[in-house]
Structures are given as C-alpha cells and as structure tokens.
Amino acid sequence: MSEMRYDLLHDEYALIAPERLHKPDCYKSPVRTEETKKRCPFCEGHESMTPPEIFALRENEPNTPGWKTRVVPNLYKAVQIEAAWESREAGIYQAWEGLGAHEVIIDTPRHLTRMDRWSHDEYFNWLFTLRSRINDLKNDFRLVYFSIFKNHGHYAGATQSHPHTQLIALPVVPKRKLDQLERAHRYFLERRHNIFESVLSQELHDRERIVIESDHFVVLCPFASTFAFEVVILGRENTESLIALNDAKLRDLSDVLKQTVEALYVELGDFDFNITFNTPPVQKNIVTEPFFETLPQMWRFALRIVPRLFRLGGFEFGSGVHINPVPPEDAAYLLRSVVEGKA
Ligand SMILES: [Zn+2]
Incomplete structure (x- = not known):
C-alpha cells in the first residue's frame, strides 16, 4: 500500500509507493521492436495481459481486439482507489494512505508507431479518451486534482515502449x-x-x-x-x-x-x-x-x-x-x- 507523506520543510507531498519497484524492466530503456511487441501487455490481441478495461473506444465486446484506445488500471500503481483517506501521525510528521486513481491510457493499438506518425483521428481519439476519463473520475468527490501526463522514452521516465499516457487523480492539490x-x-x-x-x-x-x-x-x-x-x-x-x-x-x-x-x-x-x-x-x-x-x-x-x-x-x-x-x-x-x- 502506498502512502502520501507531508514534507514539513518544503510544504510539499511525496508519494512513497514501493509497488512501483515491481514494474518489469523498470531500469531499462524501452525499445520499440518486433521482439518487445511479442510480450507487450498493451498490444492488440494481448488484452488478457492487463486488468479488465475501464474504458475503450470500440464497438465490440470489452477486453477483446478491435479497439482504438483502451484504458486499464495501472498494475504498478502509485495510488489506489480502495485506500481510505485516513491520516496517521508519526511524531512531528503526517502521512495518509495513498488514495487516488492511477490509470493507463493505451493511445493506439499500434506498437511500433511514433507520435509524429499518428493520424488526425488518432490524436482526436486520444484527446477524446482523456476527456472521457476526467469526466467519469470527477464524479468521485474525493478526487480533487488530475495529473495527465505522457512519458515518451527512457529520459522522460517511460518504462513501457507501447505508446501510452497516464492519469493520476489525487485527493489534494500539489x-x-x-x-x-x-x-x-x-x-x-x-x-x-x-x-x-x-x-x-x-x-x-x-x-x-x-x-x-x-x-x-x-x-x-x-x-x-x-x-x-x-x-x-x-x-x-x-x-x-x-x-x-x-x-x-x-x-x-x-x-x-x-x-x-x-x-x-x-x-x-x-x-x-x-x-x-x-x-x-x-x-x-x-x-x-x-x-x-x-x-x-x-x-x-x-x-x-x-x-x-x-x-x-x-x-x-x-x-x-x-x-x-x-x-x-x-x-x-x-x-x-x-x-x-x-x-
Ligand atoms: Zn505493444
């Protein structure tokens, strides 16, 4: 279970999330190759490798091939929706259970594509999906602030090569x-x-x-x-x-x-x-x-x-x-x- 800790000296928060360490290949550079595609959990046809989808742009059955974008919970989440928003005190310090939502938006079924090769429709579907997720998650009144971010490449913090975006919803404004x-x-x-x-x-x-x-x-x-x-x-x-x-x-x-x-x-x-x-x-x-x-x-x-x-x-x-x-x-x-x- 992750924990949000308050930094007394800087008036900031830190998310202590040991679950993130279990991410596969978390210290290696992601590479887009046919080889990584074979064991990629975000590729079309590999839907069973992710938790059940939360949202998808598709006209057929959930968790099957045939989608344009797909949203799943992050397996190695920094925060979890099941957590209670309860604080604990440790001397002068304060911490909360890591309440929030952490989702992965799979931008496109195409593993080997780069963002400069996306079609106009792929950009629109991506933005449409992000908008849909905020509209849905804001119904949970505990979630106040949404961070939507895309990490592309090793130096940007990406560990998965398949094009994807993440959404972290928090009960506090950073x-x-x-x-x-x-x-x-x-x-x-x-x-x-x-x-x-x-x-x-x-x-x-x-x-x-x-x-x-x-x-x-x-x-x-x-x-x-x-x-x-x-x-x-x-x-x-x-x-x-x-x-x-x-x-x-x-x-x-x-x-x-x-x-x-x-x-x-x-x-x-x-x-x-x-x-x-x-x-x-x-x-x-x-x-x-x-x-x-x-x-x-x-x-x-x-x-x-x-x-x-x-x-x-x-x-x-x-x-x-x-x-x-x-x-x-x-x-x-x-x-x-x-x-x-x-x-
Ligand atoms: Zn892939």
Missing part, C-alpha cells in the same frame, strides 16, 4: 499547482484580467515565439522556457480545461498538436519527451474554495510538451532554476519554419 492557481487568482483580483490572456496578448504582439495559430489555440515557446524546445499550446478563449472543450475544439487541438509534434520530430529526431496538461482542480473544498468559482475567468486550457534532451543536474535540483541552452525565440523560429514549409 503545492506547485496550488501556488500557480493562487497566483492566477491574485492577478485576476488585482487587475480583473486573466493571466494567461496577458501572456497571450504579449506573445501575439511580439510574435517571435509563436509557432502556430489556429481558431482556438496558439502554439508558442514560452518566454522563460525552462527546457530546450519547450512548447505550450494555449487556449485563446476562457475555457479552463480539457473537459470544457467540445468536439470541434478537440478537432482543432488535434490538428495543431499533430503539426507541433511533427515539427519537433523534424528538428530533434527521435527524441524523449513529456506531455502534461494544465488541469485545474475539479472539486470545491476548503483549499480550492477561494478561487473555484473564478476558474472559468482566471484559468486557460494549456498543454505543455517538454523535450528531455539533457539530464537534470544538481543546480536544477538544488535551486529550481533550469539552464536552457536554446533561446525560445530560436526554437520557435526553427519550428515555425518547418510548419510553414509544409503549408
């Missing part, structure tokens, strides 16, 4: 996320303006960090990019999260995301990366109550792609300040050139 929400709320109260809108206005004025513009989204390399070739897809309108996007906006997002990923692959080759979604809390509780009703006006949809080209060093860990050798203006220029070259 410190870093809460800080960001409180900052956006303060900004909104002081200026009556959405902080993301201010950033977008500045970027659309400067233009040198813009990669793509569509009807509903703007793709840009952030002014203070912490990683080389870091890219953010920002919503143009006050739509605070993935679940607020309708199918038409999801199609538009699929299109800009596909172009962005393809451009990154042209510039960086077969690179490792993380994708994260800027999700706001889904429940009103004692912590989120001060800003919960204001979320639609103060928050925006954002998706972040972080290429993991360099390993993090001691300076980054110790100080929280990242050294990025590629100016975002240069990264945006190169990515924009690829996108415009294809247009």
Whole structure:
C-alpha cells in the first residue's frame, strides 16, 4: 500500500509507493521492436495481459481486439482507489494512505508507431479518451486534482515502449499547482484580467515565439522556457480545461498538436519527451474554495510538451532554476519554419 507523506520543510507531498519497484524492466530503456511487441501487455490481441478495461473506444465486446484506445488500471500503481483517506501521525510528521486513481491510457493499438506518425483521428481519439476519463473520475468527490501526463522514452521516465499516457487523480492539490492557481487568482483580483490572456496578448504582439495559430489555440515557446524546445499550446478563449472543450475544439487541438509534434520530430529526431496538461482542480473544498468559482475567468486550457534532451543536474535540483541552452525565440523560429514549409 502506498502512502502520501507531508514534507514539513518544503510544504510539499511525496508519494512513497514501493509497488512501483515491481514494474518489469523498470531500469531499462524501452525499445520499440518486433521482439518487445511479442510480450507487450498493451498490444492488440494481448488484452488478457492487463486488468479488465475501464474504458475503450470500440464497438465490440470489452477486453477483446478491435479497439482504438483502451484504458486499464495501472498494475504498478502509485495510488489506489480502495485506500481510505485516513491520516496517521508519526511524531512531528503526517502521512495518509495513498488514495487516488492511477490509470493507463493505451493511445493506439499500434506498437511500433511514433507520435509524429499518428493520424488526425488518432490524436482526436486520444484527446477524446482523456476527456472521457476526467469526466467519469470527477464524479468521485474525493478526487480533487488530475495529473495527465505522457512519458515518451527512457529520459522522460517511460518504462513501457507501447505508446501510452497516464492519469493520476489525487485527493489534494500539489503545492506547485496550488501556488500557480493562487497566483492566477491574485492577478485576476488585482487587475480583473486573466493571466494567461496577458501572456497571450504579449506573445501575439511580439510574435517571435509563436509557432502556430489556429481558431482556438496558439502554439508558442514560452518566454522563460525552462527546457530546450519547450512548447505550450494555449487556449485563446476562457475555457479552463480539457473537459470544457467540445468536439470541434478537440478537432482543432488535434490538428495543431499533430503539426507541433511533427515539427519537433523534424528538428530533434527521435527524441524523449513529456506531455502534461494544465488541469485545474475539479472539486470545491476548503483549499480550492477561494478561487473555484473564478476558474472559468482566471484559468486557460494549456498543454505543455517538454523535450528531455539533457539530464537534470544538481543546480536544477538544488535551486529550481533550469539552464536552457536554446533561446525560445530560436526554437520557435526553427519550428515555425518547418510548419510553414509544409503549408
Ligand atoms: Zn505493444
């Protein structure tokens, strides 16, 4: 059973999850080959190798071949839905049983594909599945914060080679996320303006960090990019999260995301990366109550792609300040050139 422990010195949480150690090949690089495909639990035809599915885009029987996306509980979960949300005290310390949901979204039946080779429909089905999972899980009022993330490649933390995404739902809002929400709320109260809108206005004025513009989204390399070739897809309108996007906006997002990923692959080759979604809390509780009703006006949809080209060093860990050798203006220029070259 995992445990969430409170870090008294940093006002942060740590998930102590020994179950994660039992993951097969957890210290090896995942490789996409015909050989790994044979024993891959996420491949079509291997449905019996995973726990029963929670969700699938399919028109036939569950847990059989014939799906487009498939969602299963993570076998090596960091948190579990069966846990009680009870705390224990150990001297000055406090800890809780690791309550939450940990799911694996199998992005596509195709083991050997890369994200730059996905079709428009594969992007749409992937986003549609993620949206469906949040919509379902938010009915559990204990779950407050959702982290959706994709780890691709060894340096990004992936241990399975088959294209997949993960969702961890927690009963608390992590410190870093809460800080960001409180900052956006303060900004909104002081200026009556959405902080993301201010950033977008500045970027659309400067233009040198813009990669793509569509009807509903703007793709840009952030002014203070912490990683080389870091890219953010920002919503143009006050739509605070993935679940607020309708199918038409999801199609538009699929299109800009596909172009962005393809451009990154042209510039960086077969690179490792993380994708994260800027999700706001889904429940009103004692912590989120001060800003919960204001979320639609103060928050925006954002998706972040972080290429993991360099390993993090001691300076980054110790100080929280990242050294990025590629100016975002240069990264945006190169990515924009690829996108415009294809247009
Ligand atoms: Zn596979």
